[in-house]
Amino acid sequence: MSGDDELSSAIELIGVARQAYAGDKTALGVLEALEQRLTDPLRLAIAGIVKAGKSTLLNGILGEQIAPTDAGECTKVVTWYRYSQTPSITVHPSGRPAQRLPIRRTKGALVIDLGEMSADDVERIDVWWPAPALKSLILIDTPGIASISQDISARSLSFLTPEDAPSEADAIVYLLRHLHPSDLGFLAAFRDTAVGASQSVNAVAVLSRADEIGSGRIDSLLSASKVALRYERDGELASLALGVIPVAGLLAEGARTLRETEFNALRELANLDRQTRERLLVSADRFVRPVEG
Ligand SMILES: Nc1nc2c(ncn2[C@@H]2O[C@H](COP(=O)(O)OP(=O)(O)O)[C@@H](O)[C@H]2O)c(=O)[nH]1
Ligand SMILES: [Mg+2]
Structure with a gap:
């Protein structure tokens, strides 16, 4: 039986149960939740x-x-x-x-x-x-x-x-x-x-x-x-x-969720020479610290 067949027969079974429990509000609530979950x-x-x-x-x-x-x-x-x-x-x-x-x-x-x-x-x-x-x-x-x-x-x-x-x-x-x-x-x-x-x-x-x-x-x-x-x-x-x-x-x-300004900043970073870039990327503090000299 394929997954789809199993699903439709489970939904069918809920339909049958619904008729059997027609007067029982609690049971109907449970059945409704089950049907919702299946679909x-x-x-x-x-x-x-x-x-x-x-x-x-x-x-x-x-x-x-x-x-x-x-x-x-x-x-x-x-x-x-x-x-x-x-x-x-x-x-x-x-x-x-x-x-x-x-x-x-x-x-x-x-x-x-x-x-x-x-x-x-x-x-x-x-x-x-x-x-x-x-x-x-x-x-x-x-x-x-x-x-x-x-x-x-x-x-x-x-x-x-x-x-x-x-x-x-x-x-x-x-x-x-x-x-x-x-x-x-x-x-x-x-x-x-x-x-x-x-x-x-x-x-x-x-x-x-x-x-x-x-x-x-x-x-x-x-x-x-x-x-x-x-x-x-x-x-x-x-x-x-x-x-x-x-x-x-x-x-x-x-x-x-990258924005254009962020993309441009990344491109600028990628264009730096490797040594400078790696020094910047050691930590967040190092990244924002002004360059000395
Ligand atoms: N470095 C790093 N930080 C992350 C990563 N995922 C989440 N964080 C940070 O970890 C903190 C907790 O993340 P959050 O998604 O709220 O964790 P939750 O409590 O499991 O929902 C936030 O400051 C996130 O920015 C990750 O892949 N790498
Ligand atoms: Mg969370």
Whole structure:
């Protein structure tokens, strides 16, 4: 049976169940959610510890700065990015009606301002956006796992690996920096709660911020490939993730959102003689320090 056939027979089965449970509001609600899930694009969650570069990578994939990065209150909330021709942002506070937020940008990046609300009061944020990549993929940005803040970690875990239901995500991209036992623990929990558990592995691991590996030297991406390969061959990780891919999300985001002035600055940098350029690129401080003499 092909995937499409399986899908239509599953949808048909939901139709039959709907008739059988015609008077039961709760059951009908569950069936509707199931049908929605079958017809929606794949739900891909991006997970990993705080500051692993999750939101930056999401922006790299979308080619726009839509996911807020760093530490604001909204980055502690599970945020869904779905396709729509007209952009909108909806906040779902726990136990209260949903609320629309205005669309505002600062320096090209979308701002999601929760105002008076704290992340604890918010169940999820929905961002509807006309990014072509979202036509075939729902992306879900999650707060950090195993972070210093237990609360934030708990919020991601209960969403991605609930105890009494299948995970809301179909698959995950899991960002790690140094392989830690808690990374393996999370991936094992996801495997056990994923839809169709134990039949398939629905996770890809990413060795993130690859440009910083090996003290950020010029060959850092090559070093990152070697480290990724080592992790990939690690006995436990090999059975929990389809592979380990080294990624510099910031580079991807920068490249996909490059403006003309930035492109010109890069060209100027490339035209400098090698010694001068390398001296400038040692650190951000060195780059902005005025030339002496
Ligand atoms: N050098 C470097 N910095 C990155 C990279 N990806 C993200 N960052 C930086 O790491 C910080 C945290 O990134 P963010 O995407 O908010 O991480 P999150 O907490 O996992 O969502 C930000 O200051 C980013 O600019 C990367 O590939 N390379
Ligand atoms: Mg984030």
